[in-house]
Amino acid sequence: MSTMITTECINCGACEPECPNTAIYEGGVPWNGDGAAHPALAADVYYIVPEKCTECVGFFDQEQCAAVCPVDCCVPNPDDPETEDQLLAKARRIHPDHAFATDFPSRFRKK
Ligand code: SF4
Numbered sequence: 087m088s089t090m091i092t093t094e095c096i097n098c099g100a101c102e103p104e105c106p107n108t109a110i111y112e113g114g115v116p117w118n119g120d121g122a123a124h125p126a127l128a129a130d131v132y133y134i135v136p137e138k139c140t141e142c143v144g145f146f147d148q149e150q151c152a153a154v155c156p157v158d159c160c161v162p163n164p165d166d167p168e169t170e171d172q173l174l175a176k177a178r179r180i181h182p183d184h185a186f187a188t189d190f191p192s193r194f195r196k197k
Contacts, residue, residue, distance in 0.1 A: 088139035088166045089149050094159040095131035101151035101160060102132065107180050109138035110151060136166055143170055144177035144186050147196040170194040 091101075091110075102110045108118075113130045116123040119137060127133045134151070141162075142149050151160040168176075170192055178186065 088136040088163050088168065089134055089141055089151060089160050090136075090163040090166075091128075091132050091134055091151070092159040092161060093131060094157050096157055097131060098156060099132070100154045100156065104150040104154050105134075105139075106142060106145040106150065107138045107140055107177070109135045109140075111135065134160070136163070137176075138180060140173045140177040140180070141168075141193055143173040143192045143194070144181075144184075144190045147191045147193055149193065 097113070099112070102112070104110075110132055111117045111126065112132055113128045114126050116126055117135045117138075118124070119135065124135075127135065149160060152158070174186065174190070174192075177184075
C-alpha cells in the first residue's frame with residue numbers, strides 16, 4: 087500500500103528530499119509525472135503521490151518519509167494495498183535505468 091501523509095503534518099519539509107521517487111510534494115504544489123504537471127493532491131500539508139510511492143521498496147527497508155517525520159504522520163494507506171511485487175514493478179517503471187539486485191531492500195524483507 088502506498089504511504090500517505092495525514093493532516094497532522096506540521097509542514098517541516100523533512101520528508102520531501104528523502105523520497106527516492108520524488109513522490110512527496112508541498113501542499114498546493116503540482117506534482118510531476120509522465121512528463122506532465124498534475125494538480126496538487128493536498129492544499130495545506132505535504133502529500134505523497136500514490137502513483138509514485140513504492141514504500142521505498144527497491145531502495146530502503148523502511149519508508150524514508152516515516153523514518154524522518156517528527157510527528158509520525160507518514161503512515162500506510164489502508165485504502166491502497168499493494169504487494170511487494172506491485173511496488174517493485176512500480177519502482178522499475180519509475181527508474182528504468184536502475185538495476186535492482188535480487189536481494190533489493192524492502193520493508194517486506196526487514197528482519
Ligand atoms: Fe509533514 Fe512529516 Fe513530511 Fe514534516 S516530515 S513535512 S511533518 S509529513
